[in-house]
């Protein structure tokens with residue numbers, strides 16, 4: 001493993017292990033997620049070799065993801081042409097015991113969900129901070145909701161009526177005004193009481209029905225496995241059936 005430390009080392013561990021186990025030579029159409037963990041996914045795929053990667057197409061989940069693919073010299077594909085993917089690998093803001101995820105911390109969850117749904121296998125990679133029993137334990141910013149700008153005021157009202165009293169429009173940091181997604185939409189972050197997160201699919205359905213909602217950053221019953229890099233150099237692998245496997249540090253050194 002490389003000489004990274006701390007959180008980045010954990011992200012790299014998760015990413016490398018997931019690629020080794022789920023991006024096999026027979027996998028030709030691959031979805032690449034967004035965020036700070038997926039660059040380690042791309043670096044591990046590049047390490048599989050130019051000859052194999054020339055037989056593959058890589059689909060992005062947004063501008064950052066597209067730049068990762070292009071800068072790595074991998075072949076860029078479009079979902080219009082490659083609508084059935086072999087595997088999509090992506091990060092997450094938090095994952096619960098049933099592999100339900102909060103996603104959208106980077107405001108890319110619409111395209112991420114399209115590529116996750118279109119893949120035979122959807123895999124999550126993250127560092128240990130994202131590994132929770134229930135959503136909302138560590139990710140306190142709320143459920144990211146991509147919304148059409150025309151409806152954001154009414155949606156703030158309706159989300160607050162729904163129980164997200166502190167729902168807020170996500171504002172830019174290095175940009176005056178709200179964050180604008182790759183699709184030209186706004187994002188509302190909608191926190192809920194911890195008990196509500198025990199049934200994330202209910203929150204998902206309720207939000208999705210609100211007029212003006214484009215996509216909700218709750219990925220329920222989608223991931224086949226989640227890989228969490230740990231501080232001690234091990235990787236915890238959780239499967240959708242609830243089983244857990246651990247790959248110890250020495251397994252990588254072998």
Ligand SMILES: O=C(CO)[C@H](O)[C@H](O)COP(=O)(O)O
Pocket residue numbers: 033034035036037038090091092093102103104105106107108109112
């Ligand atoms: O959903 C996402 C972007 O919309 C990201 O995958 C999620 O925010 C995790 O990012 P990171 O790997 O940087 O923790």
